Amino acid sequence: MSKDSQQQNQSEEVDLGQLFKAIGNGFSNFFKGIANIFKGLFQGLVLILLHFFKRIFWYVGAVVIGLVLGFILNATAGKSYGANMFIKTNFDSGRQVYENINQLNQLASVDRDTVELGKILNISPTEASKLKGFYIKPGTQENNIAEMYFEYRQNLDSISQTEVTYKSYKESLSSYAFPVHQIRVASTDKFIYKEIEKAFIKELVNNDYLDELAMVNVENLKREKVALENQVIQTGYLIDEYLKIKISQSQKPESNGTNLYMGDAEASNSSVNEAELLKEQLKLEEQKREVLRLMVAEKDIISVISGFPSSGYDIREWYEKYIIAIPLATFSITLFVFLLIGLGKFLKAQEGNKVM
Template sequence: MSDQSSPNQNQNDEVDLGQVFKLIGNAFKSLFQGIANIFKGLFQGLILILLHFYKRIFWYVGAVVIGLIIGFILNSTAEKSYGANMFIETNFDSGRQVYENMKQLNQLAGDKDTIELGRILKIAPDEASHLKGFYIKPNTDINVIAEMYSEYYQNLDSVSQTQETFEAYRESLSDHALPVHQIGVASTDKFIYKRIEKNFVKEIASNEYLDELSEVNAENLVRHKETLENQVNKADFLIEEYLKIKIAQSQKQESGGTNFYIGDAESDESSVNEAELLKEQLRLEEQKREVFQKMVAERDVLNVVAGFPSSGYDTREWTDKYIIKVPLALFSLTLLVFILLGLAKYLRAQEPSEG
């Protein structure tokens, strides 16, 4: 009996497999037909769009030409907008004052208060009328922030060090806490920047407390420099005396070497040789160089890292120019009108006919 049922079972299996392959074939056929229909629909839509523009080409060309003419006229008569940047470095935590004063100047420019703006920058009101905006943002290099984080991290206790990451520290920094900033000024006068630079730098950091702090810091640096110079002179004197003693000792045949003692130092504890004196001299010279550098870097409340250029540059983007914006606007308006006319025609066609 088992031999007789086997052929029937094989035949049923072949029928089932045939139906499965047929279903798979139909699915692929439907998929390919669907993809083909999508491409056909896209192609037909593209043809309709091209046909629309082809039938109304003169309308669109006319709109673009009129837009170019109007845009050219507007560009010729409109005031050009120029911009220039300055980079500053703040000292004595003066960033807050700089940002506040920049907000004030920008507000005066926005309000067109040319009298007050001219008074602050020591220029005539008609010159101040060309100033359109004042802007500031931090421009500190990531490496400088990393150095600031390293110094900050070393001053933390062991528990805080495990919690304070570089990213958290960087996000916690306010704009005015960073040392270097970029200042931008917008104007319709291309050559105003050098005329306002000196008074502008003076005014954005104007603060009596900061000025006094700068003066005290300068005096302290001068005293520090004088102290270092005295120490260097003493080190030079000691080295010179040491060499004299060494020469004198070397001329004695029974000399067992030369030791030089400072003050009441014991001979077995605090002898100083030439190498130690030279190291001390080099250390003092290095401190002198650092003081000289600070006397320049911290001479004023803020340092001008890069001043304004001799003339401003056109800051308008291509999208800001009328010769681009007006033709695009008229072209879009023409397209919108035809869309509305086509929609109105379609709606009238859908109205039920009166029977």
């Protein structure tokens, strides 16, 4: 092997050695960096624990004072109760319901007009002063929105169906477009809800047009029910007569059978047997049951799915309760004071170093 080849091989070996050494140093530095991070976190945790350990009596005292103050405030301050009502709006009455809820909330929480509020809900001004707010929001779940979207798409042409997505449809829905709504009433009196329920429901749909629409709808459903009952009776009569004729004809040896014709069936020389009549009767009975359901579901402008409970319940969040919020506040204030003291000492030390 020539001298030049030996020198080239040695040079390549040196280059590879340096490369592997650099890679090794890189991994070593990487793991050392991770170790330093954990070491720094551990030291920080120790410093924090040491801070609280040295001043444990200050923090315990602050929490105890906060608990005492919170207990006193909880005992003396008025409690806030709430109760929910779920309703189903009929005849596109959602707009009217939302408007009336906004009016009641304005009277209760903004104007504090207890006289007008009491007049509307048939209670005294003193009782009305205990009402603190009226709120409403759609009570429909995601699967209900999907059903509404599917039904909406069925009424569109093929081009519109491709353009309207579920997301765009959902975003286009207004609050009063949903059928079911949740109404919440806030009060300082937990037993006031049943007292205001009847007048409250009446006020939600205070609209002459909607009253007339509901009345006409009930009359139409009654007429449809009577018509369906007559058709059921007539169909049953036809079935009985058909069976009588069939039995009578079957007893004659020379009979080739008897056909019963309905409407234009005779002109086309096609007969209707009792099976078809029974199907028609079942169909009419099903239509009658649907009408009876609608007579209950659409009897009023709004259907109360769930009324107010006999008493309200505490609607405050955990962070709104004084016995929790006040101790957290006193603890935070104590921590903030010690941080300021520590920051002041650090700045003084830095200032002294600069002077030196």
